[in-house]
Amino acid sequence: MSGWTTLAEAQTMDAADPLRAYRDRFTLPEGLIYLDGNSLGALPRATPARVAAAVEAQWGHDLIASWNKHGWIEAPVRLGARIAPLIGAGADEVIVADSTSANLFKLIVAACQAQPDRTTILTEPGNFPTDLYIAQGIADLLPGRQVRTVPVGEIAAAIDGDTAVVMLTHVHYKTGAMLDMASLTMAAHAKGALILWDLSHSVGAVPVDLVGCDADMAVGCGYKYLNGGPGAPAFLYVAGRLHGRLRSPMTGWMGHRAPFDFGDDYAPGEGMAPFLCGTPPILGMAALDAGLDTFDGVSMAEVTAKSRSLSALLIAGIEQRCAGAGFTLVTPRDPATRGSHVSVAHPHAWEVCQALIARGVVGDFRAPEVLRLGLTPLYTSHEDVWRAVEMIAEVMETEAWRDPAYAERAAVT
Amino acid sequence: MSGWTTLAEAQTMDAADPLRAYRDRFTLPEGLIYLDGNSLGALPRATPARVAAAVEAQWGHDLIASWNKHGWIEAPVRLGARIAPLIGAGADEVIVADSTSANLFKLIVAACQAQPDRTTILTEPGNFPTDLYIAQGIADLLPGRQVRTVPVGEIAAAIDGDTAVVMLTHVHYKTGAMLDMASLTMAAHAKGALILWDLSHSVGAVPVDLVGCDADMAVGCGYKYLNGGPGAPAFLYVAGRLHGRLRSPMTGWMGHRAPFDFGDDYAPGEGMAPFLCGTPPILGMAALDAGLDTFDGVSMAEVTAKSRSLSALLIAGIEQRCAGAGFTLVTPRDPATRGSHVSVAHPHAWEVCQALIARGVVGDFRAPEVLRLGLTPLYTSHEDVWRAVEMIAEVMETEAWRDPAYAERAAVT
Structure with missing residues (x-):
């Protein structure tokens, strides 16, 4: 895992993030790392x-x-x-x-x-x-x-x-x-x-x-x-x-x-x-x-820059920290040709996705073998990405995803 | 106005109404007689x-x-x-x-x-x-x-x-x-x-x-x-x-x-x-x-009976209490061929409607000359209808609707 970012480095990136204050515009459940805002955006604090x-x-x-x-x-x-x-x-x-x-x-x-x-x-x-x-x-x-x-x-x-x-x-x-x-x-x-x-x-x-x-x-x-x-x-x-x-x-x-x-x-x-x-x-x-x-006062250029920074970090994490775990990057490597989610293929993507959700890292699955991780510039932090990568690494290293419970199928997103 | 119902008679009808308890399922603004549930139903108490x-x-x-x-x-x-x-x-x-x-x-x-x-x-x-x-x-x-x-x-x-x-x-x-x-x-x-x-x-x-x-x-x-x-x-x-x-x-x-x-x-x-x-x-x-x-436990036969009772009372009120005010009944007189709203034509229906709304009786207007009064069996009472008729009579007798302010046009329903 040489070259992979440390938590402190991720936190430093967040400290320099001009959008960091906007996370407070959202209600995010305590302890959850929500990487599915590309499917359903999180609840803004003002919405209720x-x-x-x-x-x-x-x-x-x-x-x-x-x-x-x-x-x-x-x-x-x-x-x-x-x-x-x-x-x-x-x-x-x-x-x-x-x-x-x-x-x-x-x-x-x-x-x-x-x-x-x-x-x-x-x-x-x-x-x-x-x-x-x-x-x-x-x-x-x-x-x-x-x-x-x-x-x-x-x-x-x-x-x-x-x-x-x-x-x-x-x-x-x-x-x-x-x-x-x-x-x-x-x-x-x-x-x-x-x-x-x-x-x-x-x-x-x-x-x-x-x-x-x-x-x-x-x-x-x-x-x-x-x-x-x-x-x-x-x-x-x-x-x-x-x-x-x-x-x-x-x-x-x-x-x-x-x-x-x-x-x-x-x-x-x-x-x-x-x-x-x-x-x-x-x-x-x-x-x-x-x-x-939630976009009031937000610079779309900063949104773009943050999206690319988050997805670059996530790709690096998958490829460096989780090297050898069997993931194939689906999303283009060139930031100019990718959106704000990162998809990786894995023969057991469904089980991996379920194992991550059970551990509080919410991404989603797209048939037949894609694990999709969404990065919402307004509320996803570099620390979120770092912690998600660590959890993916743990799930893969311990083969926790092999628990048969995770094979059960009930996908709706 | 001989033959027109008294308030006490309307209240007696309400006391005998098997649906009367269901009004409590709704939040109705204090003092308002809402006869527009056929356009936008009132807010159920449980909805918020x-x-x-x-x-x-x-x-x-x-x-x-x-x-x-x-x-x-x-x-x-x-x-x-x-x-x-x-x-x-x-x-x-x-x-x-x-x-x-x-x-x-x-x-x-x-x-x-x-x-x-x-x-x-x-x-x-x-x-x-x-x-x-x-x-x-x-x-x-x-x-x-x-x-x-x-x-x-x-x-x-x-x-x-x-x-x-x-x-x-x-x-x-x-x-x-x-x-x-x-x-x-x-x-x-x-x-x-x-x-x-x-x-x-x-x-x-x-x-x-x-x-x-x-x-x-x-x-x-x-x-x-x-x-x-x-x-x-x-x-x-x-x-x-x-x-x-x-x-x-x-x-x-x-x-x-x-x-x-x-x-x-x-x-x-x-x-x-x-x-x-x-x-x-x-x-x-x-x-x-x-x-x-709001329909839980409600008998649709009772809804029908109440609708007919309310609309019969309203028609009687318009024709008896407001006789001579220039209204023409548009809605069929036979209860088997009418729905749950009563429409009357009047050359100044728009102004009359606006004058009634200003006095807390909310019906609506349909071009070119229809005043439409909706009767929602679950929350409209016979007393509501009686009070609405009295207000219509007052607006017509005093010609209050002639106030030029009521001619202004801003209808959306």
Whole structure:
């Protein structure tokens, strides 16, 4: 284990971390090392009171008047504008609505319908399942459409005049690989195709510059690095130049120009409004709002730097401290091409993951053999990473993971 | 005002009300007469603690483990099974997911796709806007489909071999008229069409017997009489005989047979599962769960009887106590054909509504001239209705509504 960092060195890194104070914005269970904020972000300290206010002072006391009095009706637009600076979008290019899956549905259909002479939804095999499934459902729904998957390294070359939309996840949920948004967007545009980015594993943890990359569309998740709570509402982005050109197929009343006129005929609202559908989920919006507060005053450049520092330390720990334990690094070694989680393959990843959880180090497992460890710049410390590595080393050295109890299967994340 | 009830008589009716104790299950602001539970149900007394537990003990402390440990992943199915008895459905025929608008989208598309040789979505003009808008969006999306609207009295005769799906709202949001589900369903089936019922203004307030009526599909809202909170998740129903035959176009990962296998190819789950799409909104689910608790031990026959008793009293009050004030009853007089709200037309309905709200009687306005007063059997009392009528009479007799301040427009409900 020569060369592996000491606890004191990790603590020194934390002392120099400009984001260290932000950990206090979260409630983290005593003694737990939580490396799963890429699946479900931790609870912000301010969230319980915020949600309670929405429930008691707003819903309970002001009842229906809260739609105006407490800005409920504006929540999708207001929260979208708060997310926009985290992803390099204009404030009027992002709204919060529905789930990531539903937003993928709206945007892929919109992209296909806007280009009736292009038949293909192009993506990579092994993309996050809901992205693939939604695309497949659309191909079944719309006559003549198809989903084509090619390995991500061949995507740029595969885009052609038949490509309606390229759909990619910016940071891969399993491998942690981060794609080059600028060059892939340029490749799509060179062939006249639209591109849709899934930012679920990016937003709040890695740099994203949608406008700078000239991206067309994006979706993302509210409950990972945005700390919006389980099943938080998701967001979607459409470049301003495409507003009015892309049409959501889900023409619910919240996307209408004047929903409270209660007219019989649909007429889409301005800007992003037509990508709203039903009544917004206010309790989820309140929690997401509090989650976004955890980014108040935070420099995204510092978030990026911290993410890279944490993941570099974790990779070093796995490769140095746990050398010989049978792990293979899945996540790219170049920090510019990885997101904020580190994945390692191991033939017994499931049991190892369970053994770690039993010892208070919470990562997660992705079939068939990936142990995934998420690093949330706002609350994960270098000391957390150091202690997690030590625990992994212990579990591997003692072969504690061989306890048959850990083989039991009940994965949900 | 001869013949109009006295306060003592209203109180006597309350004393004999078998549901009177259930009012204590709700937090109602002191001094407010809330007649808008048909738009946003009142806050159940148990909800704040239930939501706080989901936020703090579950999300905050148990984090990602809560998906299994606290049954988050089962919430859509579990809550669906709780709603089922309120609408005469089998426990495995209802799930909670997304918004009413999104659920309408899934089911109308499914119905159209299942019957490719039938082109028409048949509904009534003046149906709730989102129902009409969603249908119009689908007609734009799917080649050869169209929306046809005919007055509701002519619907049965208009169903023909070209009708893919008849979509109707069981209790009309504006008029309060309740349709004959059994006969209209039979009329649809006689012509080989499917029928979809929107139960948003029915569920929890009036008798609904989906299985008894042989209904095919239904959707409904969680935030009205179910007291699930603002923007609560909605529900959808598909008759068991149609499971596997109707396919949701929104093939998100939660509808997959094995979502946590993370496979590349969509394969629908069993039963209602394919009508799930994205990750369920857990905070909204927790609040809806507490809302459903307000029905524990409640007889739906008593709910129906109370609803009719309250609305009969309100109609009598408007017609007797407020005679000459210019109101026209919009809601049907026959209790078997009305829901649980009473609507009256008045040329100055907006100002009257605002004047009443200023005096603590909260109803709502529906353009262009309807004052809508909702009666929630679990918490509205006959005394509430009596006091509301007296306030309406005062506002009309003194012409208090003529205050120009009440003409200002800011309606959102």
